[in-house]
Amino acid sequence: MAPNNEGQAEGSTTLFKSIKQQLHLDNEQLKQVMGTMQSEMVEGLCRSDSTSSLGMLPSYVSSVPCGDERGCYLALDLGGTNFRVLLIKILDETNDSKKCRVEMANQIFSLPESIIQGDSEGFFGYIAECIAMFCEEHGLMDSYLPVGFTFSFPLEQRGLNQGVLLTWTKGFDVSGVKGQDVVQLLTAAINKRGDMNCEVVAIVNDTVGTMMSCALTEPHCKIGLIVGTGCNACYMEKLSNVHMVDGEHGDMCINMELGGFGDNGVLDEIRTEFDKAVDSDSLNPDCHLFEKMISGMYLGELVRLILCKLTKEGAIFNGEGSKKLFTPGMFKTAYVSEIEYKSVDDKLHGNILIRNILQELGLTPDDADCEAVHNVCHLVSKRAAHLCAAGVAAVALKVKENHDTESMKVTVGVDGTVYRKHPTFSKLMSQKVEELCDGTGVSIDFVLSHDGSGKGAALVAAAMSEKVC
Numbered sequence: 234m235a236p237n238n239e240g241q242a243e244g245s246t247t248l249f250k251s252i253k254q255q256l257h258l259d260n261e262q263l264k265q266v267m268g269t270m271q272s273e274m275v276e277g278l279c280r281s282d283s284t285s286s287l288g289m290l291p292s293y294v295s296s297v298p299c300g301d302e303r304g305c306y307l308a309l310d311l312g313g314t315n316f317r318v319l320l321i322k323i324l325d326e327t328n329d330s331k332k333c334r335v336e337m338a339n340q341i342f343s344l345p346e347s348i349i350q351g352d353s354e355g356f357f358g359y360i361a362e363c364i365a366m367f368c369e370e371h372g373l374m375d376s377y378l379p380v381g382f383t384f385s386f387p388l389e390q391r392g393l394n395q396g397v398l399l400t401w402t403k404g405f406d407v408s409g410v411k412g413q414d415v416v417q418l419l420t421a422a423i424n425k426r427g428d429m430n431c432e433v434v435a436i437v438n439d440t441v442g443t444m445m446s447c448a449l450t451e452p453h454c455k456i457g458l459i460v461g462t463g464c465n466a467c468y469m470e471k472l473s474n475v476h477m478v479d480g481e482h483g484d485m486c487i488n489m490e491l492g493g494f495g496d497n498g499v500l501d502e503i504r505t506e507f508d509k510a511v512d513s514d515s516l517n518p519d520c521h522l523f524e525k526m527i528s529g530m531y532l533g534e535l536v537r538l539i540l541c542k543l544t545k546e547g548a549i550f551n552g553e554g555s556k557k558l559f560t561p562g563m564f565k566t567a568y569v570s571e572i573e574y575k576s577v578d579d580k581l582h583g584n585i586l587i588r589n590i591l592q593e594l595g596l597t598p599d600d601a602d603c604e605a606v607h608n609v610c611h612l613v614s615k616r617a618a619h620l621c622a623a624g625v626a627a628v629a630l631k632v633k634e635n636h637d638t639e640s641m642k643v644t645v646g647v648d649g650t651v652y653r654k655h656p657t658f659s660k661l662m663s664q665k666v667e668e669l670c671d672g673t674g675v676s677i678d679f680v681l682s683h684d685g686s687g688k689g690a691a692l693v694a695a696a697m698s699e700k701v702c
């Protein structure tokens with residue numbers, strides 16, 4: 234950063250301060266976010282026509298796995314950058330038939346933009362073709378296979394194997410699917426091929442799969458969390474509190490669609506000009522505003538927009554940007570992770586690596602610019618982690634309230650690229666959760682869920698079908 238004169242230097246400092254202020258959320262603000270979220274949860278559970286921005290969608294999964302699920306299943310994982318098909322065998326543990334062990338084989342298929350932004354027939358035809366390629370490869374074309382379908386978008390479910398798409402998120406925009414039952418669409422595409430013998434017996438959100446697979450080994454697991462391309466949570470709710478579903482006894486897992494929090498304006502006070510710009514340039518404006526402050530699909534873009542503003546105001550890069558810096562989507566969230574990682578311990582070395590990334594973007598940074606870019610990445614990451622912490626704390630308090638107890642240990646099964654790969658996110662989030670829950674009697678544990686989207690869907694499918702292996 235080489236300001237031309239003192240006035241400009243002062244202006245830069247003021248601009249940095251203002252950006253810092255906008256992105257910083259103190260505990261009081263975070264507790265307000267929690268309070269609002271708790272009211273919206275209750276409101277969302279009560280009425281299907283509620284004004285709550287939380288979907289609070291019943292999943293029809295009514296218990297965590299009991300451990301005696303066995304069999305061979307196909308699991309489909311759709312909702313991130315790629316599509317995955319998995320063959321999952323749930324078997325007796327060697328020497329202990331009361332416990333199970335899971336064997337998996339999987340194949341990853343890319344999802345070209347032409348497919349995820351094309352039409353329904355092309356989309357489901359492609360998905361069915363990927364499944365057929367997998368079955369062919371594994372000699373499964375003639376075997377009957379129950380399918381657990383992890384479909385990571387908001388679905389209104391009327392049963393475990395029915396789900397009407399409410400809206401697309403995360404850069405997907407396939408025409409002709411909104412308002413339709415995606416199980417029926419996929420089944421039609423599979424039947425049209427006529428070369429496979431599989432049946433979708435359960436459709437689950439990725440948060441639900443994550444919670445289920447974690448609960449297999451963690452008895453206190455009552456919450457599932459994803460912080461990846463998108464952001465969402467689910468939790469076990471008392472059925473008597475879920476007014477959209479009949480029944481008074483037992484529990485039901487609720488897909489909160491946490492990413493949609495704020496879509497009714499309740500977060501407007503803390504949304505910045507950068508959040509608004511990310512939203513208005515997205516494929517789904519006014520939708521999933523909380524997700525757009527937290528998840529991997531948007532963190533890089535938030536950083537880019539802030540850097541653009543700092544550049545235009547002459548506060549960094551000597552006021553000179555580059556074509557890439559000014560192009561949407563060019564500052565990847567992976568850069569944010571790399572920059573955070575590389576600056577953690579070794580400042581000097583860190584600056585060299587930050588410089589390399591910035592040079593790739595066609596910029597010519599000095600040390601002060603590298604430092605500034607690191608600060609922006611950190612502020613954006615910290616705010617995301619703290620907002621996510623407020624979400625988790627609010628849900629955990631609701632779980633405790635349902636159990637009517639003084640103190641409670643809640644385990645959160647968690648997955649997603651931001652949680653796994655960002656170097657500071659998980660720590661910042663768990664520290665903040667601890668602060669926000671201090672004195673409430675709730676203690677929260679995060680457990681990384683291994684392959685929840687695959688294993689979890691198979692576990693739900695297992696609960697639904699006969700043992701087939």
Ligand code: BGC
Pocket residue numbers: 312384385386387402403438439440459461462463464465466490492521524
């Ligand atoms: C979707 C959720 C999903 C989350 C994480 C969001 O965009 O609406 O259903 O769980 O992403 O994948």
